[in-house]
Amino acid sequence: MNTALITGGSRGIGKETALEFAKKGYAVAINYVNSEKSARELALNIMREFSVPACAYKADVKNRNEVEEMTTKIQSELGTITVLVNNAGISTQRDFRSIDEYEWKTMLSTHLDGAFNCTQCVITGMIGRQYGKIINIGSMWGITGGSCEVHYSTAKAGLIGFTKALAKELAPSNITVNCICPGVIETDMTKIFDEITLNDLKDKTLLKRLGTPKDIAKSVAFLASKDADYITGQILNVSGGFVV
Numbered sequence: 001m002n003t004a005l006i007t008g009g010s011r012g013i014g015k016e017t018a019l020e021f022a023k024k025g026y027a028v029a030i031n032y033v034n035s036e037k038s039a040r041e042l043a044l045n046i047m048r049e050f051s052v053p054a055c056a057y058k059a060d061v062k063n064r065n066e067v068e069e070m071t072t073k074i075q076s077e078l079g080t081i082t083v084l085v086n087n088a089g090i091s092t093q094r095d096f097r098s099i100d101e102y103e104w105k106t107m108l109s110t111h112l113d114g115a116f117n118c119t120q121c122v123i124t125g126m127i128g129r130q131y132g133k134i135i136n137i138g139s140m141w142g143i144t145g146g147s148c149e150v151h152y153s154t155a156k157a158g159l160i161g162f163t164k165a166l167a168k169e170l171a172p173s174n175i176t177v178n179c180i181c182p183g184v185i186e187t188d189m190t191k192i193f194d195e196i197t198l199n200d201l202k203d204k205t206l207l208k209r210l211g212t213p214k215d216i217a218k219s220v221a222f223l224a225s226k227d228a229d230y231i232t233g234q235i236l237n238v239s240g241g242f243v244v
């Protein structure tokens with residue numbers, strides 16, 4: 001059985017991705033940092049509904065020790081992690097001059113140290129199996145840059161470089177590394193926007209609707225599947241045509 005670790009699997013895109021993998025028969029490790037109740041409930045629902053092993057694991061992806069403990073525990077409970085989805089993320093809207101050093105570092109660390117820590121802790125197992133799929137969740141703002149999101153855009157642009165370089169290094173071990181860049185997706189993260197802003201964002205999207213977590217989860221599951229075995233080092237923009 002394949003085991004998928006989804007960081008930030010307690011809510012939003014990560015939660016839907018966990019459900020999608022469970023539906024496809026994977027054992028699912030759901031990482032969270034604060035939302036213990038919803039992560040545990042999700043694991044229980046998955047086991048009941050899809051009859052696959054599922055468990056919630058607390059770890060702050062910024063923290064190397066916590067990630068090491070988590071991945072060791074997952075591998076002993078659920079087996080070698082063959083799919084890693086680096087999804088955990090945060091966002092804030094701030095004009096550039098008011099981003100302080102703490103916020104800048106936290107933003108970069110959550111996305112970049114998070115992907116670095118989780119990936120380093122799982123690739124030995126993948127290399128041993130000569131098989132693995134790493135899917136990083138970037139953002140369209142990492143491609144285009146977003147006003148009042150310089151810190152977020154910088155972190156997400158970093159994930160694009162991370163994806164391309166790592167794909168080159170891990171291809172000889174039959175491990176693919178890809179990045180999905182979502183557009184505006186309806187989750188807690190976008191609840192900060194008022195209706196006028198959301199309508200404006202919708203209007204700028206060619207398909208004239210906001211994305212759903214399922215839109216992203218389906219793309220993640222595709223990149224993790226055998227159908228995508230020949231795809232690596234790619235940046236897949238799933239934005240309803242916001243970015244073309």
Ligand code: NAP
Nearest residue numbers: 008010011012013032033034035060061088089185187189
């Ligand atoms: P969300 O609903 O706010 O969920 C964020 C998830 O990340 C939660 O599960 C949260 O865990 C987890 N998380 C945050 N910091 C963490 C940390 N240090 N360690 C471990 N887990 C952490 O966000 P979302 O919209 O689903 O976003 C998921 C990913 O998609 C993020 O990387 C985001 O940047 C990206 N994205 C989102 C959009 C969008 O429009 N929503 C667009 C482009 C890209 P807790 O629940 O435990 O706090």
